[in-house]
Amino acid sequence: MRLTGGPLDGQLLDVTSLPDQERAEGVLLMTDRGLYGPGGRALYSPSETDPDGTFCWDGDTP
Numbered sequence: 575m576r577l578t579g580g581p582l583d584g585q586l587l588d589v590t591s592l593p594d595q596e597r598a599e600g601v602l603l604m605t606d607r608g609l610y611g612p613g614g615r616a617l618y619s620p621s622e623t624d625p626d627g628t629f630c631w632d633g634d635t636p
Contacts, residue, residue, distance in 0.1 A: 580616050580631025581607035587618070587629060600632065608634035 575587045582605055589597055600619030606612040614636055618629035 575620075576628050577618055578621070578628045578630045580618070581605050581609075581634070582616055582618070583631070600629065602635065610634055610636045 575589050577583060577585045577587055582603060587601070587603070592601065598620065600617055602615040602617050605614060605616050608614040608616045614634055616634050617632040619632050620626075621628045621630050
């Protein structure tokens, strides 16, 4: 899946090992590029218009 928006924009996420719940609801990904710097996480969720194509950024969390 391609990540769209936020600190990980344009990167690819391998979803083959993700549980079905995470594929449906989204994932928190560690990143040092987000609002909270090292140790922060960025939330990406499946696109409502293209759920099998992209994960869209929903915000950052510490």
